[in-house]
Amino acid sequence: MLALACLLPLSAFAQAPLTAPLVLTQPPSARVTALAGAWVAGRDQDVIFFNPAQLIGARNDFAVSFGHFSDGGHSAALTSSYTGGKLSFTLGWGVQLANFMIEPGDVPPFSPDLLFGVRAGDAQSSVAVVGAAVQYKGFKFGGSGKYAADRTDVNRSRFLADFGVAHNLFGGVAAFAVQNFSGGRLDEQLPGAMVPQQISGGWSVTRAAGPLDLAVFTQLSHREDWTAPSAGLEANYSWIEGYLVTARVGVRRPETDSETPLSLGGAFTADRLTVEYALRLFDEGRRAHVVTIRWR
C-alpha cells in the first residue's frame, strides 16, 4: 500500500473537489499528520475523527494538538477517551478547530490553501465529535455524532455521523468506516459546499524488527469524484522502559496540488508524557508544523 501510494502517477495529484467544512479533511494531530492521515485503522484516541470502532484498545490519553500554517492559519485539536463497562465499552470525544483568513465575501467550500496567507477576513472551521465503541465476538463496532461548522460572518453547520467496524486480520487490524454520513451540502444555498461523505478502509499492523517496533498504517478513502490512498510507517525505539523515540513518515494523494504527498514526524515519550511533531510540505517552500502533547 505504501509502495502503491509512492508510485501514484503525477496525474493523480489532481485537486480534490472542495468540500466543507474545511476541518473535516485536515488531520487533527501530529501523529496523524505525519502518517498522512491513514488513521481509519489507527491506534490512538484520534480515531474518533476517523473510525470510532477503533476506540477499543486505544490508550486513554488526553491529547492536545496545535498546528501552525502561517500567521493567518492555525489549527488545534483536543481528544480523549474512556474505557469502562461491559463489551470493552469505550467512550471517546474530540474537538478540532482551524482558524484561517479569507477575502471578504468568500463562502464555503474553502481550499486548504487558505490556511496560508494573511487576508482581510477571519474564518473558522470546527468539528466536535462524541463517539462510543463496543466489542462483540471479536468485532469492534463504533458510532459517533459530529457537529461540524464553517464560520465566517455566518455560521454554517451540519450534524453528521460516523460508523465503523474493525476486526483482527492477518496479524493486524482491518477497519472500515463510513464518515460524515448524511452528506449533502453544508448550506443549501451553496451548491458547491458538499460535506465530504466518504467510505474508508484500512489495515494496520505492528511488528518487532530487531530493536525497533514498526507499525504500518494504510487507508483507501473514496468519496464522490475522489479516491485517495494513504499510508504511514512508524518506527519506535526504546532503550529503557518508559522512554521511547519515534520516527514517522507518511505518503498520500494530497487534497490539493499545492501539497506534496510526503509528510514526516517524530515523537519522544517519557513515561506518561509524549511530545509529537509533524511536518507537512507544500509548494513554494511552505510548511505546516503540528505539535501534539499527550498525557496518559
Next chain:
Amino acid sequence: MALNLRSTTIAIAALVAASCTATLKLAKDDSATVLARQSIAAPNPADKGTFAVKFLTYGAGTDKQRTEYRDGVAFKTKTVDVSPFASIPKPQQKRRLKFWGFDLKKAPLNARVWYPDGPGPFPLVLIVHGNHNPEAFSDPGYGYLGELLASRGFILASIDENFINGLSEENDGRAWLLLKHLEAWKGFNDAKDNPFFQRVDMTRIALMGHSRGGEAAAVAASFNTLKFYPDDFKQKFNFNFAIKGVVAIAPVDGQYKPTGQFTPLENVNYLLMHGSHDGDVSTAVGLRQYERLKFTDEQPHFKSVMFMYRANHGQWNTTWENKDNGPRSARSLDLRGLIDPEAQRQFARVVISGFLEATLNGKSEYIPMFRDHRVAGGWLPKTMYTTRFQETGYRALAEFGEDVDLTTGAARGVAIAGEHLSTWQEKAVPFRGRGTDTQNHNAAYVGWNNELAKKPDAPENAAKEIGPPAAYTVTLPSSLAGEWAIGANTVLTVSLAATTTKPGPRAPEKTEKEKEDEAAAAKAKTKTPPVKKPAVKKPAEPKKPKEKPDETPVELTIEVIDAAGHAARLPITNYGIARKPLEANVYRRRGRDTQRFTNNYELVPQTFLLPLADFKQASPEFDPATLATIRLLFDKTQAGTVIIEHIGVTTPPAAPPPARR
C-alpha cells in the same frame, strides 16, 4: 557547526539515557571465602556419569508444529482430556485450534526423553516448564539436565505443556498432565514392544517443574495421594505413584488453590531453587510451599531451599534465557547484575543431581550440601547462597505463630525470655513485593545494642561502655528432652536472617539508689508547678552524610545448658553465615525497584544446624540428653537485629523403617 550540533545531540541523548538508568548495585561478594572449602568427599554430582546417553521423543504423533512430536516420535501415546482442569478463553479458541490442531479435550502426552543406554531399571524424573510464549516451545530448554542425568543413570522426560501456556487458572491442569504422563510411563514399562519395557523403576520417581511448572510439580505430588479432584468429585484420581522428590525451580505458589487453600504437601523430599534477580517471579513465593511441607510418616525425608544470588528466572531454561519479561526484557530488566547463564545452570546441575542422587539413589553423602552449602564450595559457582533445611525428626521449640505470647514456645512448657534486648516482637515474615502478601508464618524480630548510652553528664570524649551481651533464651521443660529422645545425635536447628536495622545504645542498668532518686525527683516535679523557660533555639545539627548500610554478617554465639547447669558455647559462624539481606535490583530504570517492591531484597533466613555432639565436644561436661536451655547470645556483633524464624531440634528416627513404595 553541524558537528557541534551532532555532538551536542549525542551528549544530550547519552545524558538522558544515563540519568534514567539505575546504577548497578550488588551486594559485596564473599564467595571467595565462604566457598573456599569443599568437605564432601563424594564425586561432584554435576560430573557426567558413566552411561551413554540416548534420546527419543514420544507423543500423539499428530503435532502440527514440530516434527519431533509428529513423524519423529519413537512411539505414540493416547491423547487425554485436560478440559476439566483448564480452559481456553473463547477469543483464543479458534487461533489455538488452528495453531495446534487440537483442543484441550485431545491434549497430547508429548515429551523429550534423555535416558541411559543400559538395561535399567532406572529412576524416572519428569520435568515440566512453566508459562511462556506457547509458540516459543519451552520443553527443549532442559536438555542440559537431560544429558547430565541420563549419563548418571536417570531417565529424564521433559514434558511438553506448551499448548496450555498463555492460559490462566490452569496449574491444576499442568499437575494432572504430569500424573497422566506417569500413568503413560507405567504403560511403557509394562509394554513388551516399548523401548522402556522393564527399564523404568516406578518405585523411584521425582517430579521437577519450573515457574508455574514448579507449583504444578508440588500440586501433582499432592494430587497423587487423593481419590478425587479437590474441586470436583466427578474427577476420580487413582495415581498413587512412588513420588520420592519434588524439585521446584523458581516456582509460583497459590495460582491454583485446591478448595481455596494453599496446596498442602506431606512426606516427600523437596528442593526449592530461586534466584535473587528473578524478573518474573520476583518474590520467592515457593518459600510458602517449603514451609507448608510436613513430614509426618517418620520416613527419612528432607526439604531444602537454595537461594542463589544473581540468578534470574529464565536462565534455568536454555530457551528462556534472560527474557524474564518477554522478548524486550533488556528494556525493563537490569541484566547487568545477572550471573553468567552457564554458571546458573551449573548450579542447577550440582543441586538437582545431588538432590536426585540423595532421594532416588539413597546417596546420603550428598545431603550435607543442602544442610550447609559451604561443604560443597568447590562445586558451586562463585556467588552467594542462602540455604534452608529441615528433615524428618525436626521438632519445633519456637515458631512464633502459635499464640500472641512472646514468652511461650511452640511446644508445651517451652518458655522464651529476652535479656538486654532493644526490640523483641513477633510478626509475619514479609515478602519483598508490595502489598500484604507474607510468607504465611511469623518470626521473632530481636534487636540489641550492647553499647551503653552515655549518661547526660558524661564528658564528650568519654570511652564507649559495653554492657553485658543481650540474649534470647529458650527454656525447655524438664521432661521434654526425655520425651523427645534428645541426645548426642540431636541437631539444634535455628533459622535466622540478619537485617540492617541497628538499635541505638541501650540505657545503662540503674542502681537501686538511682531508681530511688529518680522516683523522688518525679514526685517533687508533680508538686512544683513547672517554670516556663524562655525558648532557646537550638543550633541546627550538621547534616550527617548518608551512611552506607553495614553489610557485615552478624555473628553470635549459641549456648546450650543442660539440667545440671553445664554450659557449652559455639559460634554460629561454624555452621553457616548470617548475612545481611542481599540487595537485588531487578529493574533497569532508576527507582523502579522502589516503586514495585517494599524491599530491594528477599528475606530468606539461613538455617543453622548445630549438632549437640559438637557442643559436647567443646564442653565434655555438657549432657545433651538433659538439654534444658538454648541461648542466642549476641556477644560478637555489638548491635543488630535478627529475624528468628525457627528454633528446634532434629533427632533422626531411631531406625528408619523401609522406604514406602
